[in-house]
Amino acid sequence: MRTITDIREMQSIAIQLKREGKTIGFVPTMGxxxxxxxxxxxxxxxxxxxxxVSIFVNPLQFGPKEDLATYPRDFERDSSLAEKEGNDxxxxxxxxxxxxxxxxxxxxxxxxxxxxxxKSRPGHFDGVATVLIKLFNIVQPDxxxxxxxxxxxxxVVDGLVRDFNIPVEIVPVQTVREEDGLAKSSRNVHLLxxxxxxxxxxxxxxxxxxxxxxxxEQDPQKILARMKEFIKKNTSGEIDYIEILSYPNLxxxxxxxxxxxxxxxxxxxxxxxxxxxxxxxxKES
Amino acid sequence: MRTITDIREMQSIAIQLKREGKTIGFVPTMGxxxxxxxxxxxxxxxxxxxxxVSIFVNPLQFGPKEDLATYPRDFERDSSLAEKEGNDxxxxxxxxxxxxxxxxxxxxxxxxxxxxxxKSRPGHFDGVATVLIKLFNIVQPDxxxxxxxxxxxxxVVDGLVRDFNIPVEIVPVQTVREEDGLAKSSRNVHLLxxxxxxxxxxxxxxxxxxxxxxxxEQDPQKILARMKEFIKKNTSGEIDYIEILSYPNLxxxxxxxxxxxxxxxxxxxxxxxxxxxxxxxxKES
Numbered sequence: 001m002r003t004i005t006d007i008r009e010m011q012s013i014a015i016q017l018k019r020e021g022k023t024i025g026f027v028p029t030m031g032x033x034x035x036x037x038x039x040x041x042x043x044x045x046x047x048x049x050x051x052x053v054s055i056f057v058n059p060l061q062f063g064p065k066e067d068l069a070t071y072p073r074d075f076e077r078d079s080s081l082a083e084k085e086g087n088d089x090x091x092x093x094x095x096x097x098x099x100x101x102x103x104x105x106x107x108x109x110x111x112x113x114x115x116x117x118x119k120s121r122p123g124h125f126d127g128v129a130t131v132l133i134k135l136f137n138i139v140q141p142d143x144x145x146x147x148x149x150x151x152x153x154x155x156v157v158d159g160l161v162r163d164f165n166i167p168v169e170i171v172p173v174q175t176v177r178e179e180d181g182l183a184k185s186s187r188n189v190h191l192l193x194x195x196x197x198x199x200x201x202x203x204x205x206x207x208x209x210x211x212x213x214x215x216x217e218q219d220p221q222k223i224l225a226r227m228k229e230f231i232k233k234n235t236s237g238e239i240d241y242i243e244i245l246s247y248p249n250l251x252x253x254x255x256x257x258x259x260x261x262x263x264x265x266x267x268x269x270x271x272x273x274x275x276x277x278x279x280x281x282x283k284e285s
Numbered sequence: 286m287r288t289i290t291d292i293r294e295m296q297s298i299a300i301q302l303k304r305e306g307k308t309i310g311f312v313p314t315m316g317x318x319x320x321x322x323x324x325x326x327x328x329x330x331x332x333x334x335x336x337x338v339s340i341f342v343n344p345l346q347f348g349p350k351e352d353l354a355t356y357p358r359d360f361e362r363d364s365s366l367a368e369k370e371g372n373d374x375x376x377x378x379x380x381x382x383x384x385x386x387x388x389x390x391x392x393x394x395x396x397x398x399x400x401x402x403x404k405s406r407p408g409h410f411d412g413v414a415t416v417l418i419k420l421f422n423i424v425q426p427d428x429x430x431x432x433x434x435x436x437x438x439x440x441v442v443d444g445l446v447r448d449f450n451i452p453v454e455i456v457p458v459q460t461v462r463e464e465d466g467l468a469k470s471s472r473n474v475h476l477l478x479x480x481x482x483x484x485x486x487x488x489x490x491x492x493x494x495x496x497x498x499x500x501x502e503q504d505p506q507k508i509l510a511r512m513k514e515f516i517k518k519n520t521s522g523e524i525d526y527i528e529i530l531s532y533p534n535l536x537x538x539x540x541x542x543x544x545x546x547x548x549x550x551x552x553x554x555x556x557x558x559x560x561x562x563x564x565x566x567x568k569e570s
Contacts, residue, residue, distance in 0.1 A: 011452055021304060104396035104444035105414050111389035129390055130449075133418070137450040159389035164415075165422040167296055 001083045003090045007098070007138055010091045014052070014140035022049040026141030026168075028132065031055035032072040032186035033081045036176040040145035041085045043173055052139050053082050054091040056098060060106075061127030070270075072186055091139060098134065106130045109156055112250045116152045116263050117274065120240055125156050132157060136166055144168050149175040149183050151261055151276045155248040175275075177203065183275045190271035198235035199273060202266060205230045205242075206277040209262050213281060218256045220244040231266060240265035240272065247278050256281045286368045288375045292383070292423055295376045299337070299425035307334040311426030311453075313417065316340035317357040317471035318366045321461040325430035326370045328458050337424050338367050339376040341383060345391075346412030355555075357471055376424060383419065391415045394441055397535040401437045401548050402559065405525055410441050417442060421451055429453050434460040434468050436546055436561045440533040460560075462488065468560045475556035483520035484558060487551060490515045490527075491562040494547050498566060503541045505529040516551060525550035525557065532563050541566045 025048030
């Protein structure tokens, strides 16, 4: 496995690989890899000739009050995990390498940003889209792997790729969970022990909602009320949002039908966790 | 020469050409080709294995009060001119093909837009950058050719390519002029006969400015005043702007030194014309 820190070097390697007819599978990450990332890499490994993992904590997608400085970093550990998984290239640029000057052009996400994480993180998805355009141009991937834990990101990236005619395939990969259901996240390390136990309530509340829908509940507001009550009762966290929207368009719905997403963010003392479930609501018989 | 109207077809042809190791030279245009465009195509022809000319009047770069509807169009003539020049592919998509839905992500140009044409055309360069990202992804060019008549566009595109790490080389090509100095433009056909004669004053005023600078004038304001007076005296057009800026950064300057651009836009009854000169100001001896 090779570690590349230089944009031009990574780009010329990628262009050369494409000339040789090799397919490139790409896993963009902010590092501090966990099994969720490794499941993306494993999928990329199976479906492509060459894999690239990028590790870049992108300042552009953090708000001024967000956790850019404290975002966990451990390159040595990441590197050894990626190598064990059979990865070929780690692209690990510095912030100065990626943004040597204030960018004169950025991406502006016009849709799907006024809900879920977009609502409380203005500019977040503009930063995500901007860095992904850069990374796609540098790494030249055929397929790019994203975890469904951040379902809104997958929906935004789907729009980006479609609207800019980027010749890549976006491959969504199911969320990897701890045994007790907590979604794997780099931010989980910041949970206090008591919070770590409580945090299973996020997934439990989603399971509860799924059961209620299975049993015929059609009113999103009733589901949301029950979920909020459950989270409040079982955790010390503060609910940032719980929403039920159509998927992948992320529009408000007044009745549960078709493909929907139930998604939430809960703030614990030093970690804000997200989770979601995407459900195809059965039609009434 | 082949005409392609379908994005996927153009993109797969381009990707296949790249796999074969062919270089692609690309001339993006809004059609109604004139010798200016043909000089771009001729340069592309010389420096690449394959050439692509796109013809697309991009609605995203026209303001609500601008000339989208009346922008001159003549595909048959364009096609025959491009073929004579030895062009390989014309990419000629419809507006519905390029924008089947309102784009969920667009480009936002953050710099170099508050001067020259950007000032009176808010959103214009966002539209230019958005369509160019799309076209670059579809046509996969190695080199892209732009006329220096729209020097601000070249500066913005340079920033776009740098900041998004797009693996293309931008090749600026000198403005082609009529015998009397008028810069070739698709919009020249909309000039009334008397206006056509007057329009040479744009280029003459630039020549006048160059002479004054050669003779040691260092004050941009004095040059601008003389140019404005000349245009007002010799044309019925209305000056949209005349500016002197640093190049390529397009910043205001109080003294003439280094590389500068003198640029102007003048509105005639049915055509708004632009022209410019880029000058390296000699140091005082």
